[in-house]
Amino acid sequence: MSDRGRDALAALGRLLDGPGLLHEPEDLAPYLNEPRGRFHGRALAVARPESTEQLAAIVRCCSEHELAMVPQGGRTGLVGGASPINGELIISLERMRRLRSIDPIDTSLVVEAGMPLARVRQIAAEHGLRYPVSLASEGTATIGGTLATNAGGNLTIRYGNTRAQVLGLEAVLPDGRVFSELSPLRKDNSGYDLKQLLIGSEGTLGIITAACLRLAPAPRQGVTAMLATHSLDQGLALLRQLRAELGETLSACEFMPRLALDFVLADQPRARDPFDRVHPWYLVVQVESALAGDWLKPALLNVLESALQGGRIDDAVLAESEQAALDFWALREGISRAQARGGVSLKHDISVPVPRIPDFMQAVLSELERAVPGIRPCVFGHLGDGNLHFNLSQPEGLSGEDFRAREADCNRIVFDQVHAVGGSIAAEHGVGQLRREELARGQARKLELMARVKSALDPAGLMNPGKLMPVRP
Incomplete structure (x- = not known):
């Protein structure tokens, strides 16, 4: 530890009680971990303020000692945004929860x-x-x-x-x-x-x-349905119909491929396929209203009957109980964990304009297949807002190590197409460390303006350095 670090730690110790400042290795360990285990930095200590006033004093102390800070919440992010890099002070907000x-x-x-x-x-x-x-x-x-x-x-x-x-x-x-x-x-x-x-x-x-x-x-009535369709083009046609006929009652429209459902069924012994036969794509649709009554279910049924007749969906199952609705959502929300059964997974949290999803998918998947024959796309997410969890599982017969060696090639294919359609490389989890360089490559002008704002508010560069934008030389 440097003299500056020791001085800063001593000053922080005068501001915080025992549980408010952690610096022993065994106490620091949980704060250095992140869900995927990709980022392993080191921290001077962990400060755990109990109030805004106490936090302000901590930040002033860090500013005086030129000590960089890394804020932390629940540490559920997947891009290294809350992970320390090089001896910063972690500031955990876990005691400020009133x-x-x-x-x-x-x-x-x-x-x-x-x-x-x-x-x-x-x-x-x-x-x-x-x-x-x-x-x-x-x-x-x-x-x-x-x-x-x-x-x-x-x-x-x-x-x-x-x-x-x-x-x-x-x-x-x-x-x-x-x-x-x-x-x-x-x-x-x-x-x-x-x-x-x-x-x-x-x-x-x-x-x-x-x-x-x-x-x-709060909703006073709601209906959840799981639908099967043979293409994302048809899924978008259904989305358009749902919006046109049910308006703002549409609160969720999720999609997933058959591969994702297979992963979840294998991972959850009690899970059941709602359909009698295999389909290429599945949707989970939820409609809700704060108005009393029981008119929403018949309204959704009318839309789905029309969609079946028009070929926009191939089958539909309505949840007839709250538990059945939870079961549908468990199939959708269990994908990320279940995908580990397919070996190494390359994950991308992206968004593209909704109307361009089918063409985007076709272009990217054809390029990926040429680059890595047998690659298994497991692309799922939020059809209604264009957020795609563009995950790629390793081909059968290819080792995880060899597949991981192709990660940069796969990333380049995905991100080049994202930029081409005016999408975003960071739709939900942020940029953090993981996508920092890609943001600089794809949105240099935006990053330049962001850097000016950063310099105006944080001229010393002490707030979460190395995240979102490159570290200053």
């Missing part, structure tokens, strides 16, 4: 950044409301993490990403000043919307400490 207020009349609540997403959704439900961001990792993912990466999820088609739910924000800036605008105002034309700059910045401009979040009415 509900500050909730207003059922104004349909908003104020929560601290360390609160798990599932808990926020539970609190809203207890008041007859809904926080409409839902992720497979919501039991662990924190509000701060979802704000830092502008997370999406299954309900984006109806409610938008995380930034669409934010009315106000509180954050500690790189010099230790507190930016606090937690008002639930829906209308405010008084200049720049600074909170939106912090959302999606991956902790490079400041550390989000609390947010005022918009809530929606």
